[in-house]
Amino acid sequence: MAKTQSTPVEKAARLLDLVPFISTHQGIALSELAEEFNLSESELLSDLNTLWMCGLPGYTPLELIDLEFESGYVSIRNAEVLQIVRLLTKQELVIILLGLDILRSSLDSERTDLQDAISGLTIKIKEIIGNIATASPIVDSTHRAIITQAIGSRMDLIIKYHSAIRDTVTERVITPLELSLDHGFEILNAYCQSAEGFRTFRLDNMRSVELAGSSVSVPEQGEITDYQWQLLIKSRFRTSSERFRSIYKARESTEGEQVSVNSFSQDWLLRNAMSTLASVEVQTPLSARTLIAQKCQQSLELYESWSFPK
Amino acid sequence: MSRKTERLVNLTIALLATKRYITKSEIFRTVDGYEGTDDSKERMFERDKDDLRNLGIEIEVGTFDPLFEDESGYRIKPENYQFQLGEVNAQEITLLSLAAEAWRGASMGPSALSALNKLHAIGIESDTELLLDLAPAIIAQDANLTIAISAITSKTVLSFVYLNEDLQPQNRVLEPYAVTSRYGHWYVFGNDLDRKATRLFRLDRISGEFKLQGRSGTYEIPSDLDVNNAFAKSAELSTAILFLRDGRGLNLRSRGLQSASTSAPVGWQEFAVQYRDRERFVEEILWYGNDVIVSGPADLRVEILSHLKAGVATYG
Numbered sequence: 328m329a330k331t332q333s334t335p336v337e338k339a340a341r342l343l344d345l346v347p348f349i350s351t352h353q354g355i356a357l358s359e360l361a362e363e364f365n366l367s368e369s370e371l372l373s374d375l376n377t378l379w380m381c382g383l384p385g386y387t388p389l390e391l392i393d394l395e396f397e398s399g400y401v402s403i404r405n406a407e408v409l410q411i412v413r414l415l416t417k418q419e420l421v422i423i424l425l426g427l428d429i430l431r432s433s434l435d436s437e438r439t440d441l442q443d444a445i446s447g448l449t450i451k452i453k454e455i456i457g458n459i460a461t462a463s464p465i466v467d468s469t470h471r472a473i474i475t476q477a478i479g480s481r482m483d484l485i486i487k488y489h490s491a492i493r494d495t496v497t498e499r500v501i502t503p504l505e506l507s508l509d510h511g512f513e514i515l516n517a518y519c520q521s522a523e524g525f526r527t528f529r530l531d532n533m534r535s536v537e538l539a540g541s542s543v544s545v546p547e548q549g550e551i552t553d554y555q556w557q558l559l560i561k562s563r564f565r566t567s568s569e570r571f572r573s574i575y576k577a578r579e580s581t582e583g584e585q586v587s588v589n590s591f592s593q594d595w596l597l598r599n600a601m602s603t604l605a606s607v608e609v610q611t612p613l614s615a616r617t618l619i620a621q622k623c624q625q626s627l628e629l630y631e632s633w634s635f636p637k
Numbered sequence: 638m639s640r641k642t643e644r645l646v647n648l649t650i651a652l653l654a655t656k657r658y659i660t661k662s663e664i665f666r667t668v669d670g671y672e673g674t675d676d677s678k679e680r681m682f683e684r685d686k687d688d689l690r691n692l693g694i695e696i697e698v699g700t701f702d703p704l705f706e707d708e709s710g711y712r713i714k715p716e717n718y719q720f721q722l723g724e725v726n727a728q729e730i731t732l733l734s735l736a737a738e739a740w741r742g743a744s745m746g747p748s749a750l751s752a753l754n755k756l757h758a759i760g761i762e763s764d765t766e767l768l769l770d771l772a773p774a775i776i777a778q779d780a781n782l783t784i785a786i787s788a789i790t791s792k793t794v795l796s797f798v799y800l801n802e803d804l805q806p807q808n809r810v811l812e813p814y815a816v817t818s819r820y821g822h823w824y825v826f827g828n829d830l831d832r833k834a835t836r837l838f839r840l841d842r843i844s845g846e847f848k849l850q851g852r853s854g855t856y857e858i859p860s861d862l863d864v865n866n867a868f869a870k871s872a873e874l875s876t877a878i879l880f881l882r883d884g885r886g887l888n889l890r891s892r893g894l895q896s897a898s899t900s901a902p903v904g905w906q907e908f909a910v911q912y913r914d915r916e917r918f919v920e921e922i923l924w925y926g927n928d929v930i931v932s933g934p935a936d937l938r939v940e941i942l943s944h945l946k947a948g949v950a951t952y953g
Contacts, residue, residue: 335641336688342646343692344754351760363757365750381646383654384667408654409646412720412758416693417790419737419752422745425818426736429773444728451722458862459789462775462818472772494885494928511841512821513776531821563916564804565842570920577798577806577844602920604944608951616952623948626927630942633902635932 342378346392346409353402360401375401383408417456424452425462433468465531466513471506473536474515478503481542483520487534492595496534501526502542510572518545525551527591555589556596556609563606570599571607585610597622644670648685649694653718658699658710694718720755730756731763739773744783777823779840782816784847785825789813791853794830798844806844811836812856817864826867828856837867872913878932880905885928889921900932907932919944 333341341364348363349355361371375396382391382405393404415423431445477484484503489496501517508514513530525548560567561583568575571588578584590596593615600609600619609615651659651668661682665671671678686696695717698709725733734756740749781797788795795813798806813827814835822839829836880901881889886908893910901907912918919940922929931938 336645336692338642339645339649339688340692340751341754342642343649344751344758348754348758351758364754377642378646380643380669381650384647384651384669386669408650411715411718412755414693414717414719414721415752415755416748418745418748418786419755421786421790421816422740422748423733423736423752425775425816426739426773427732429739429775430732430736430771433771433773441728441732444732448722448729448732455721456790457858457860458864459815459858460786460817461815461864463820464773464818465821466774468771468773471774472770475772489887491888494887494925496887508776508778511776511778513774563802565800565802566917566920568804575800575804577800578804581803598924598926601926601948602924604923604948605919620949620952622926623945623952626930627942627945627949629927629930630938630945633930635935635938 338374338377342374342381343409343413345374345378346403346406347412349394349401349403350406350410354400357396357399357401372396420452420456421460424449424456425460427452428460428462429464429468432464435469467530467533470530470533470536471513473538474503474506474530477538478505483539483542484517485537485539486528488528489532489534491532492592492598497521500539501528502545504545506530551591553589553591554593554596555587556600556615557611558586558588559608559610560584560586561606561608563603567603567607570603571596593618640670644668644681645685645688649689649713652696652711652713653715655712658697658712660708660710662708664711720759725759725761727761727764730759730761734763735771735773739775740777741774743775743777744780745775745777745786775818776821777818779823781840781843781847782823784849785813785816785840788847788849789815789858792856792858793853794850794855795825795827795847796850797838797847799838800842800844809836809838810850811838814858814862815864819868826864835867874911874913875915876909876911877918877934877937879908879910879922880930880932881908882928886925889925889929905930 345360345364349360352360357368357371361368364371366374375394378392379394380391384390390405392406392409395402395404427445427449431442431449434441434445436442474484476482484501485498486501487496487498499522500520501515502520503515503517505516506513507516509527509529515528515530517526517528518524519526558571558573564578564584565575568586571586573586573588588596596615597618600607600615601622604619604623609619647669648664651664661679664682665678671681673681689696694713696711696713697717698711700709722733734753737749737752737756740746743749785795787793792812794810796808796810799809801807810830811825811827812830813825815826817824817826822841824837824839826835826837828834878896879886879889879893883904883906889908889910893908896907896909899907915937919937922931922941923944931941
C-alpha cells in the first residue's frame with residue numbers, strides 16, 4: 328500500500344499503541360506485527376529502534392524499554408507504564424459509531440443479543456462525544472458478505488433484483504465477477520445467466536441474495552454499445568446534472584449548458600429525459616427526440632381518454 | 638525528526654508514571670530531548686503539549702501546594718489516558734472491530750487503522766463466527782468527510798463553497814454539528830452563521846475543500862441534537878392520488894397507500910402517495926411515463942399535462 332511518510336507525531340502515536348499491542352502479543356512475528364500496523368518491515372524496525380531509546384527519566388538500562396526482535400519475533404519488557412491501551416480519539420469514536428449504525432441495520436432481527444450489545448456500545452460512545460454522527464446504509468451488509476464469498480469461491484448467485492430502469496423486480500441467476508463503485512454507489516459486475524449477457528447490478532437494489540451452485544465458465548465479454556446523447560440543460564442545473572450523472576462545477580453564466588451524457592441503457596436516458604422535460608432539451612440523436620415525443624404522446628392520450636375528478 | 642518522536646514518547650512516559658505533579662524545570666532537567674536555550678525548551682514543551690492533546694492525551698496542570706501557587710506542575714492521569722469504553726467482552730470487541738473495519742479503503746482509513754490497533758491491543762480474541770456473515774462497508778471517498786468529522790470533534794468553524802441549484806458558488810460559514818449518511822450520500826448539518834439557522838449540506842455539492850476557520854472549541858453542539866429532524870422539516874407533506882399500471886411504479890407502491898374505493902380503470906390501481914418537494918415529485922412521476930397517471934389534485938395533474946404538451950411541442 329502506497330503511503331506518505333508519517334509525521335513525528337503520527338509516529339509517536341503509533342509507538343504508544345505498539346507497546347500495549349506487543350505486551351498482549353509477546354513473541355509475535357515481525358511480519359505479522361508489520362501487517363497489523365500497515366507498515367513495511369523496515370518501517371517497523373525503525374519504529375522499534377526508536378522505542379528502544381525511550382523509557383523513564385534516568386534512561387539507564389533499568390529505566391529503558393527492553394525490546395527483543397533480532398530473532399524475527401518481537402517481545403517487550405520493562406514497559407509497564409505504557410502498557411495501558413490508549414483511549415480512542417474522538418475521530419475514532421465517530422467512525423466506530425457510524426460503523427455500528429451500519430452493522431445494526433444489517434443484523435438478523437433474531438440476534439437480539441447483538442442488537443443489545445450494539446445499543447449498549449452506542450450509548451457509551453454517545454455519552455462521550457454526543458449524538459454527532461448517524462448513518463442509514465442503503466446496502467444490506469449480509470448481501471455484500473454473500474457476494475464476496477461467492478466471488479471468492481466461484482459460486483453463482485440467485486438474486487431478486489429491483490431494476491429502477493425497467494420498473495420491475497426479477498429473479499436472476501448470475502455469475503458475480505467484481506464489486507466496484509459507480510458514482511458513489513456500490514455495484515456488482517456480473518454475467519447474468521438468465522439474460523445471457525453481462526450486467527451491472529446496484530447492491531442497494533438487491534432484494535435478496537442467495538448462493539447457488541458452482542460457476543460455469545463465462546463467455547468473453549464483447550463490445551459494449553454505449554448510447555451518447557447531447558443535452559442542453561436550461562434550468563435546475565444541479566438536479567439535472569445529478570440525474571444524468573454528469574459531473575458539474577461552478578458556472579458563471581446563467582445561459583444554458585451543453586453537456587454530453589452516455590449510458591449502456593437507452594431506457595435510462597429516456598426516463599431521465601422524461602423526468603427533466605421542463606429543464607433539459609435532448610438535442611441529438613434525432614432518434615432520441617422521436618422516442619421522447621412518442622412517450623409524451625402516449626401519456627397525453629391516457630390523460631385525454633379518462634375523466635378525472637374536478 | 639525521530640528526536641521529536643522520542644521526546645513525545647518520553648514525555649508521555651514521565652507524565653504518566655508520576656504520582657505527583659512535576660514542574661516544568663524538572664521536566665527539562667530529567668526528560669530526554671529538551672535542549673537549547675530556556676526559550677527554545679519552553680517553545681518545544683508548548684508544542685509537545687498541543688501535539689499530545691491532538692492525540693487525545695490530556696495533560697493536567699496542578700500545583701503542589703494550594704497555598705503557594707507559584708509553580709505549576711504537570712501529569713497525565715492514567716484514567717484519562719486509558720481506553721475509555723471500560724471492560725469489553727469478545728462479542729463487543731468483535732462488533733467494535735467490524736465497525737472500524739467498515740471504513741477499510743474509505744476516507745477515514747487511517748483513523749480506522751489506529752482504532753483497530755487499540756482494540757486488538759486489548760488482547761481479547763474476536764468472535765470469528767460472527768465475522769463471517771457480515772461485511773459492513775462504508776462508502777466514503779470524499780476527503781471533506783474527514784475534515785468535517787475533525788471539525789465537529791474539535792468544534793471548529795468550517796468555511797466552504799456550496800453550489801446551489803443554478804450551480805452558482807455560494808460562500809458558507811458553518812458551525813458543524815453532525816455528519817450523516819442518507820440515500821447513499823453524506824451530509825453535514827450545522828448552524829449556518831450567515832443565514833443564522835441550521836442547515837444541511839450534501840458533501841458532493843461542495844466545490845473544493847472545507848477550510849477550518851479560527852480556533853477550536855468556539856461553539857457548543859446542542860445536547861438535544863437530532864439530525865433526522867433536519868431531513869423531515871424541509872417542507873410540508875402533500876398527498877397525491879395516482880393511478881399505477883398493474884405491477885408498475887414499484888417505488889411509489891411501496892411508499893404509498895392503496896385506496897379502498899377505486900376510480901381507477903381496469904388494469905390500474907389507485908394509490909395515495911405523499912411528497913414534500915413538488916418539483917422532484919413531478920420529475921419522479923414523469924420518469925414512469927405512461928405507467929403512472931395523476932388523478933388529483935387537479936393542479937398537479939395540470940402541471941404534468943403542461944410538461945407533456947411542451948414535450949410534444951419541442952420534440953414532435
